[in-house]
Amino acid sequence: MAATAAFVVIGDEILSGKTKDKNIGVLADALASAGIDLVEVRIVSDHEDAIVSAVNALRQSADYVFTSGGIGPTHDDITADAVAAAFGVGIDVDPRAYALLSDWYEKTGRTMNAARERMTRIPFGADLIENPVSIAPGFRLENVFVLAGVPAVFLAMLETILPTLEGGVPLFVEKLPFACGEGDIAEALGEIAAANPDVSIGSYPKMSGGAFTTEIVLRSRDQAALDAATAQAQKLRASLPDAAPSA
């Protein structure tokens, strides 16, 4: 059984349409490679109750929870306080984070101020997550990993975390493009799915030039089971006429 993960994207800018999320796809790809199942994503607003309820719901249902956004220096950066509230622990300026940032500002000719100090407030009991891009750290509290929302920083933090996660089980994947629409193969495909319980078979319609094609994706943690199901799907594809794409 593979470990499971959930993702809480914190940001009014995504919900308002102002910013198009880039981190969901990055995390999904990284977890898939690590053999960890991403089971749910929630995008919530910059309000403490919304963050607290999402984090508390998902840290119960998933082995790992990642959050992105809301750990900067501005008035709308409330993630650290919300996560502390979710766990019922205190939060204050963290000497480790303060040292990292004050050194960084000194090196770069800037000065610590109340807003930047805000980025050093870390819930009690949390471990810091290194930020090689802009230094201000993320943190881990139990199974919850709090990361920055800026994609370059999110990815850098994620890359430091991934090797520390346990429970990954490699997932084997085969993809078969079909020139026809789903309606032409759905019945035969359903029979193949029923006959191969250890293989997850997904059917993904695509529109290209106003016509539908279909990509069949077979996933399994059992290579032999995947090979058997893939052979059956290839046989199905070979049996089809060169169908005009249809839905």
Add this chain to the structure above:
Amino acid sequence: MAATAAFVVIGDEILSGKTKDKNIGVLADALASAGIDLVEVRIVSDHEDAIVSAVNALRQSADYVFTSGGIGPTHDDITADAVAAAFGVGIDVDPRAYALLSDWYEKTGRTMNAARERMTRIPFGADLIENPVSIAPGFRLENVFVLAGVPAVFLAMLETILPTLEGGVPLFVEKLPFACGEGDIAEALGEIAAANPDVSIGSYPKMSGGAFTTEIVLRSRDQAALDAATAQAQKLRASLPDAAPSA
């Protein structure tokens, strides 16, 4: 008070990273233009219990709920059954949907089959949502709108729905780019936010060429309040030295 909306994205293909979602940004933009607040998005897997719990949680908390995906003809298309289960109503082949699709297949030289008939199964009591792209309809049950996942079809269905939604309140938006990082303006910005309770002020750091800049976005449904806060933010920006971008 503006109406609120939530979005349930149904699809293992998004969670697995295979497909990068395009519909969240499209819906967020459309609702923002309509003056309706998107308050939460959940991406869930193709499992009935996951869909049922997301739909039932969000149809209570939001005025409108949209879903995308899982209404095609294949074995993994279970959204209609899951939504029927969420509402505790029955589901069967819908004569209106059946007529639409059988006519369409006849016109396009194809034949109805069990898989295509699956796309005509609609929960009892639902209204159909027109699909001008590939005909197979979505449906509305109370405040829940069930749409296709293929972006071209999702958008076409959304465009037919939007004019029917009530409660939209136009949102006025001003954007001010700052050449500095958030840390240089966070304190002054916090004071402006506190002094303008009717204006939502967001601060969005961006990395460009390894340096941080900041975009300040002011939003309000009160034009006069927005103008006042925007003037204060412009005054702040004018007061800054040409700072080297920093975090």
